[in-house]
Amino acid sequence: MIIENQAMVTEAVIEAVSRTEDPRLREILLALVRHLHGFVREVRLTEREFQEAVRMVAAMGQKTTPSHNEVVLMAGSLGVSALVCLINNGNNGATETQANLLGPFWRDDQPLSASGDSLVRSPTPGPGLVVHASIADENGNPVAGAEIDVWHSSPEGLYENQDPGQAEMNLRGRFVSDATGRFDFRSVKPAGYPIPIDGPVGELVKATRRHNYRPAHLHFMIYKPGFKTLITQIYAPDDEHIDSDVQFGVTRALIGNYLRHDEPAPEPGLATPWYSLDQRFVLEPGEARRPIAPIRAKATA
Numbered sequence: 542m543i544i545e546n547q548a549m550v551t552e553a554v555i556e557a558v559s560r561t562e563d564p565r566l567r568e569i570l571l572a573l574v575r576h577l578h579g580f581v582r583e584v585r586l587t588e589r590e591f592q593e594a595v596r597m598v599a600a601m602g603q604k605t606t607p608s609h610n611e612v613v614l615m616a617g618s619l620g621v622s623a624l625v626c627l628i629n630n631g632n633n634g635a636t637e638t639q640a641n642l643l644g645p646f647w648r649d650d651q652p653l654s655a656s657g658d659s660l661v662r663s664p665t666p667g668p669g670l671v672v673h674a675s676i677a678d679e680n681g682n683p684v685a686g687a688e689i690d691v692w693h694s695s696p697e698g699l700y701e702n703q704d705p706g707q708a709e710m711n712l713r714g715r716f717v718s719d720a721t722g723r724f725d726f727r728s729v730k731p732a733g734y735p736i737p738i739d740g741p742v743g744e745l746v747k748a749t750r751r752h753n754y755r756p757a758h759l760h761f762m763i764y765k766p767g768f769k770t771l772i773t774q775i776y777a778p779d780d781e782h783i784d785s786d787v788q789f790g791v792t793r794a795l796i797g798n799y800l801r802h803d804e805p806a807p808e809p810g811l812a813t814p815w816y817s818l819d820q821r822f823v824l825e826p827g828e829a830r831r832p833i834a835p836i837r838a839k840a841t842a
């Protein structure tokens with residue numbers, strides 16, 4: 542096809558991608574071209590703006606390192622990660638779900654811990670936290686032998702991989718549920734934290750006059766063959782940003798019942814005040830699959 546005008550560009554590209562053999566890839570490419578071209582027409586993108594967009598996409602890649610993933614942050618900041626999660630879980634988006642964003646900080650080599658262990662691997666001042674969790678299937682039967690990854694930020698709002706002051710794997714662990722589907726651990730209460738704004742995500746956040754905070758949360762990933770791997774976060778309701786998460790991750794189903802205790806903790810090594818959380822997880826049937834880890838290492842600085 543010889544292109545004669547702007548309308549024909551879209552026709553030519555549609556014709557070209559229509560030859561894609563894989564039917565799912567063809568469906569995705571056709572919709573991508575339709576929406577991308579429609580978007581350019583709707584906003585009448587200028588040449589200068591297009592150059593700027595290309596620069597931002599390239600900068601996201603250049604900013605991504607083994608310990609930081611700018612693309613994941615951008616997808617979260619535009620609500621795409623939340624949308625993908627919500628249409629693929631809870632009976633394909635029909636019902637409430639405990640599934641949530643993976644986020645950019647999961648590591649797939651978190652050390653195995655025994656139930657009841659502490660995640661604190663180097664001095665980490667802050668309020669203590671005791672978590673009692675249980676895992677059940679959709680019929681309420683306990684799920685034993687599930688592997689549960691837990692990771693979270695420090696009371697200063699930094700993940701171990703971002704903070705040279707924390708030991709390797711601090712505030713990270715992997716547990717196995719017991720015969721009653723339960724596992725417990727101790728830690729410190731995570732704080733909400735700012736996402737990095739020294740790259741393209743920062744340009745977006747500043748331009749849209751938003752704050753760049755995520756409310757405090759614990760990350761969990763629950764893996765057991767026969768069940769869809771549950772990736773989730775449990776948010777602290779007392780966080781001032783609980784209803785304005787920069788990553789649009791908080792849903793009502795994921796606001797945890799964190800209880801504050803002002804009396805001394807029953808176990809040694811927990812600072813007062815301390816918090817407790819009783820959390821129940823329900824697994825949907827489906828395919829067990831660990832995601833691709835967004836980072837592989839701790840920052841070296």
Ligand SMILES: [Fe+2]
Nearest residue numbers: 644646758760
């Ligand atoms: Fe997080």
